[in-house]
Amino acid sequence: EPEVTQTPSHQVTQMGQEVILRCVPISNHLYFYWYRQILGQKVEFLVSFYNNEISEKSEIFDDQFSVERPDGSNFTLKIRSTKLEDSAMYFCASSERQIAQYFGPGTRLTVL
């Protein structure tokens, strides 16, 4: 069964550094999403992406964040200058024809 994959599984970085989180969505999916879950809190929507542009973004997704689909398979989330409060589990999801979203295993980001 096809799955969404994410790398790395755990990323540790210093405050102020840039990080790129990578996702490989399911191959025939066209809609892509990033969510995050801060420890002990709800899973929160960050951004959705379709047809090479952002469809929707949350208030969390400020100028420090960007997304890109650099080739036909990867979908990346970049945080330009990480803050302590960016420490969270980041989940990528994809869907086909705007139906159910399928999630990857997540990347745990720790900002020191």
Add this chain to the structure above:
Amino acid sequence: AQSVSQHNHHVILSEAASLELGCNYSYGGTVNLFWYVQYPGQHLQLLLKYFSGDPLVKGIKGFEAEFIKSKFSFNLRKPSVQWSDTAEYFCAVSYNQGGKLIFGQGTELSVKP
């Protein structure tokens, strides 16, 4: 604001007990409803979904959920739980197809063998 609430943070059951996990969403018009499960050390997996039609939906592993529009609820049920159902369960709603999912805070289910 659009929100989802799950009634229980942690539920502990013995094997063969019946399960019902509550989920309520705030009013926002037409909704698409989902239950996801996260087994220990694994990623979020889709259990079941409701878009339209029969308000009683059946999912994988014997789970079902009932959409009650008048109560803004989408409760998850299973007649007889197993130890392998130990996991965290998340209710989620989207207010447009393909739109963002709004999650509840999750319910941790522990099933004693």
